[in-house]
Amino acid sequence: MGEIVLSGIRATGKLHLGNFLGAVQNFVRFQNSGEHRCFYFVADQHTLTEPYDPEDLRQYLLEMVKDYLALGLDPERSTLYVQSSVPEITELTLYLGMLQPVGELLNIPTYKELVRKHPDNVNHGLLTYPVLMAADILGPKATLVPVGSDQVPNVELARDLAKRFNNRFGHTFVVPEMMRQMVKVPGLDGGKMGKSDADNAIEIKMPIPEIRQRYRTKGITDKERTTMDKPGDPYNRCMSVYPVHELVTPGETDTREIAKACMAAEIGCVACKERLVDSLAAMLEPFQARRVELAGKDDYVREVLHEGGKAARVIIAETVAEVRDKMGIVLY
Ligand code: TRP
Ligand code: SF4
Numbered sequence: 001m002g003e004i005v006l007s008g009i010r011a012t013g014k015l016h017l018g019n020f021l022g023a024v025q026n027f028v029r030f031q032n033s034g035e036h037r038c039f040y041f042v043a044d045q046h047t048l049t050e051p052y053d054p055e056d057l058r059q060y061l062l063e064m065v066k067d068y069l070a071l072g073l074d075p076e077r078s079t080l081y082v083q084s085s086v087p088e089i090t091e092l093t094l095y096l097g098m099l100q101p102v103g104e105l106l107n108i109p110t111y112k113e114l115v116r117k118h119p120d121n122v123n124h125g126l127l128t129y130p131v132l133m134a135a136d137i138l139g140p141k142a143t144l145v146p147v148g149s150d151q152v153p154n155v156e157l158a159r160d161l162a163k164r165f166n167n168r169f170g171h172t173f174v175v176p177e178m179m180r181q182m183v184k185v186p187g188l189d190g191g192k193m194g195k196s197d198a199d200n201a202i203e204i205k206m207p208i209p210e211i212r213q214r215y216r217t218k219g220i221t222d223k224e225r226t227t228m229d230k231p232g233d234p235y236n237r238c239m240s241v242y243p244v245h246e247l248v249t250p251g252e253t254d255t256r257e258i259a260k261a262c263m264a265a266e267i268g269c270v271a272c273k274e275r276l277v278d279s280l281a282a283m284l285e286p287f288q289a290r291r292v293e294l295a296g297k298d299d300y301v302r303e304v305l306h307e308g309g310k311a312a313r314v315i316i317a318e319t320v321a322e323v324r325d326k327m328g329i330v331l332y
Pocket of ligand 2: 221222225232233234238241242258259262263267268269270272273
């Protein structure tokens with residue numbers, strides 16, 4: 001049987017290669033397999049928990065959705081929507097909150113991290129972030145949730161809430177499985193792309209010549225390989241070039257051709273970086289062409305989100321009606 005796949009995307013800024021290879025590619029695979037019902041949404045309300053600018057949020061959201069559409073999410077095959085378009089999610093957050101001990105929320109690692117990051121902005125929304133996330137997941141009764149490893153505790157909490165609700169009020173929710181997206185894409189400085197700073201990231205909209213320039217000047221190769229006739233260690237010491245080859249250069253993962261050439265000192269780092277950017281170009285160019293087509297199509301994107309919102313709302317409203325009923329809430 002097919003899964004009900006669901007994942008949320010925070011509306012913060014620009015998509016980079018790490019987002020694409022780590023997450024979006026999976027979303028598209030689930031969608032294109034034709035076996036699953038897929039829900040992908042922009043978690044705009046989650047974005048409000050951290051300091052933000054309303055105008056940026058409005059703008060980023062449409063731009064991000066254009067990126068996702070250009071990368072292959074298809075409104076005919078997936079339900080694409082924005083969290084706030086479905087007010088029943090907020091309502092479900094309130095109901096689920098009644099089953100959620102505060103102590104557990106205080107111990108969620110992402111919460112603790114944000115308290116450290118913005119000690120003067122520890123708002124209620126930040127604390128209940130995982131409950132809103134549980135409502136996102138349980139609203140469409142998702143069975144499979146692909147997420148990055150930082151989101152694992154949040155999905156655990158959603159699973160616990162599903163069980164708690166079922167125990168207290170009778171079977172209502174499927175306990176969702178989680179799928180960890182393990183692909184890690186190093187940024188130019190060798191750290192996680194986009195995490196340490198924006199400058200280490202390769203934006204997927206970046207013109208290829210700029211990507212080339214960035215790898216040439218900032219890509220970190222095996223530092224102990226000071227001359228071309230010294231063999232390199234692609235697996236352990238090449239920080240930001242070889243690991244990306246493994247993800248984007250066709251055949252590399254199977255044949256290890258570049259790794260072997262590096263270890264035999266048959267390829268230099270300059271040529272190796274050029275090849276990497278050629279592979280990236282082949283992968284990104286079709287996306288960039290579609291993205292240019294979508295650039296001026298705000299109305300189309302709004303329409304996609306409007307239709308997706310309506311479709312999601314029908315399904316989520318059904319769950320929320322069931323939840324109200326079981327909890328003894330009557331709409332008069
Ligand atoms: N919190 C997630 C993140 O930062 C985004 C998100 C919101 C999400 N709701 C979700 C992911 C529901 C999976 C399921 O990446
Ligand atoms: Fe890295 Fe390529 Fe240089 Fe080897 S040749 S160290 S894989 S950049």
